[in-house]
Amino acid sequence: MPAYEPWTEQRTATIIAEHRNAEGPALPILHALQEAFGHVPEEAVRMVAEALNVTRAEMHGVVTFYHDFRKTPPGRHVLKLCQAEACQAKGARDLAKYAKTRLGIEAGETTPDRQVTLENVYCLGFCATAPSAMLDGRPIGRLDTVRLDALIDEARS
Numbered sequence: 001m002p003a004y005e006p007w008t009e010q011r012t013a014t015i016i017a018e019h020r021n022a023e024g025p026a027l028p029i030l031h032a033l034q035e036a037f038g039h040v041p042e043e044a045v046r047m048v049a050e051a052l053n054v055t056r057a058e059m060h061g062v063v064t065f066y067h068d069f070r071k072t073p074p075g076r077h078v079l080k081l082c083q084a085e086a087c088q089a090k091g092a093r094d095l096a097k098y099a100k101t102r103l104g105i106e107a108g109e110t111t112p113d114r115q116v117t118l119e120n121v122y123c124l125g126f127c128a129t130a131p132s133a134m135l136d137g138r139p140i141g142r143l144d145t146v147r148l149d150a151l152i153d154e155a156r157s
Helices: 009-019 026-037 043-051 056-065 083-087 092-103 145-156
Strands: 077-082 116-121 133-135 136-142
Touching: 009 026, 009 043, 009 077, 026 043, 026 077, 043 056, 077 145, 083 092, 092 116, 092 145, 116 136, 133 145
Parallel strands: 077 116
Antiparallel strands: 077 133, 133 136
C-alpha cells in the first residue's frame, strides 16, 4: 500500500495551485489530491470549489459521480469487483454479495482492521475473462468463489 500524506490545508492549496490552470482542472486536482492523501477529504472539496468558483454541491457531485474517488482513506489492500454487464452475466452480483458477507462490509467500505477496502466498479476491461476483479491493481479473471476466497485470504494476511 502506498504511504499517504496526512491532509493539510497548505498541501491542498499547493496541489490546487499546481493544477488550477489546466484545461478542465477539476479532475486533475481531484486525482492529485487522492494520490497525495489516499482520498478526497471533504475539507479539500470545499477548497477546490472555492478555487474553481463553483458550488460545493457541484464539486461534491463530481467527486461522488466517479467511482475512483474515495471519501475516506483505503485499507491496506483494495479489492475491486467488476459489476459491468459482461461480468454480471457471468455471476458478478453473486460474487459481490459473497465478498460482502465474507468481509463483513458493504462495497465502498473498509474492514475494521483496515486490511481490505471492497469496491464495486463498472468495467475493468477484462470482459473476455468475466467475471473479473483487481487486487491492488493486479487483474484477476475468471473469478469464482474459490479464487475470490484466495484473494480475500491474501488481502487479510
